[in-house]
Amino acid sequence: MSKIITISRQYASGGSAIGKSVAKLLGLPYFDKTIIDVTAKESGFDPKYIERAEQTTTTSFLYNLAINGLYTQPLTDQLFAAESRVIKSLAEKGPCVIVGRCADYVLAEHYECFNVFVHSTDEFRINRIVEHDGLTPQEAADLIKQKDKARRRHYKYYTERNWGDSQNYDLCINTASCGIERSAEIIALLASE
């Protein structure tokens, strides 16, 4: 019987590809952006707003005040709460693979999970972005820095943990040295034991 597998990942490290591959190997449902859509439907948020907001931790106080009034949560916090509800309802249905969305933290208390952090070298990630998205190496390097910073801050803000600290995961794997397919095979093996 497989556990729920959560995958946190550095941008362009191959975490999503690994997640899809693990789901395929184990015959499990796979969730990432899908969660946004479901959340949006359930909570009435505009999916485009959600996609923009979820990589930030705070929106301006005045903006929140204007939108929400003084005594409500900031929009990003409301969104996090809504996403967490969706993640829990997916977990309720049984084993699955969830990429991103602080799912490791959200599910920690009540579900048996196998938590993975996928990372890589800058070189490996830049090459992937250049190949897949046609950016220049410099643009790719800038994007990596910006995305990692946002994810680190987002994770810290909601979980009070350090993103990528091995202590929070069952397995942390470097795709530059271990390979994407091999990483997926190892995760599938360990999570189904």
Add this chain to the structure above:
Amino acid sequence: MSKIITISRQYASGGSAIGKSVAKLLGLPYFDKTIIDVTAKESGFDPKYIERAEQTTTTSFLYNLAINGLYTQPLTDQLFAAESRVIKSLAEKGPCVIVGRCADYVLAEHYECFNVFVHSTDEFRINRIVEHDGLTPQEAADLIKQKDKARRRHYKYYTERNWGDSQNYDLCINTASCGIERSAEIIALLASE
């Protein structure tokens, strides 16, 4: 052809057992305390002093002054330099498994390594200590805290990196969820590809 495998580990997480098992699986030499002895022979340190000093980063200024005079390195720094020379000379001879001693950092520039961090839950580690060393659970918990603190400080002092930050390793593995033997098999597989 296997790489040089370095293993850093939380106290009582099973890192040494994994190192021995990986060495056996791949037919490679295994080094841990042995390095202390070789270092001691090469540098003229007393092995007992080395064992005590290597888990600390600083000895008192006055003590160093009395032993070494004003313009020499502290003893712990001399020891680290001597150990680093030994680690490099072992690496020169070819693939091997080295547990502890900041070997990942020492070899980073000139050798192709597969760097592993082994960690676990407190519960798993306490149980191992109680079973193997006959301490009470409370004594084991205190020992874990003390040893981890020393290792973290030692690693930070000499490498300026954070001990257990996944970014510094090819693989970080939690023995409570992955098991000691299975961890060894996976490391052996990945490091020999």
